[in-house]
Amino acid sequence: MKTQELFTLLEGNKEKSLLFEYAPNLLVGANYHITEVKHIAIDAVDCGSQTDAWKETIIQLWESPEELGKRDYMSTFKALAILKKVGKMKPYVLDAEVKFEYSNANFHTAQLFVNDFEIQNDNLIIKLAIEKTDCKAKEICVVPEVVETVTSDAPCCSPDGNCC
Template identity: 75%
Template sequence: MKTLELFKVLEQNEDKSLLFEYAPNLLVGANYHITEVKHTKIDSVDCGSNKDSWNETIIQLWESPNELGKTEYMSVYKALAILNKVGEMKPYDFDAEVKFEYSNATFHKTQLFINDFEIQGSNIIFKLAVEKTDCKAKETCGVTSKEPVLLDDEPCCSPDGNCC
């Protein structure tokens, strides 16, 4: 989801509570804060010697240990106020992909993209997902896009296995 689309969705749902699902059926705690917004420029060279560049908006979510047990989630209205204040200080690239940076005691720190969102009553829930790594130069490097097939009767990590 692009930054502009995120803002539009939030603006259309200011009266809702803002929830984030960081893995299937696992929600960021109601004690979360928006602790940082990063305007990041990526300049890269892939394994096929192709140059690329793009911008990302990365919004960091952090669960406050001082608010464990909190049950009321941040309102979209409040989140928009925070994000708009950031935009006044450092303008957004509204074409930039938006990601959420998050971790907790059982989930490693990572940047999650918005896979989808849904309205459930008075809540808007952004469904986040981990982006898999990929080779951008498959043709140049001769990489086929076929996934390895694991046969049911073949142990995964045996010498004849095909996944280790």
């Protein structure tokens, strides 16, 4: 999801509570805060010596230990107000991919991409997912797997225990 798409989604659902599903059926606690917004510029070289560049918006979510047991989630309106304030200080690249950085005691710190969203009663649930690493230069640098076929007239296993 692009940053602009997130803002449009939040704008259209200001009256809802904002929940984040960081793994299937696991929600970020209601005690979460938006603690940082990063405007990232990536300038990369892959294993095939190809260059690439892109931008990302990374929004960090943190669960406050002082608010354990909190039941009411942050409103979409409040989250949007926080993000708008950040945008006045440091403008967004609206076509940048948006990711959420999150961890808890049972889940490693990760930058999660927006996989989907769901509106459920008075809740807007942003469904996050882990992005697997991948080789961008497979055609250039990955050695193709060669399968060798051996043919023989002899049986594969012999009575003396010589098995293939």
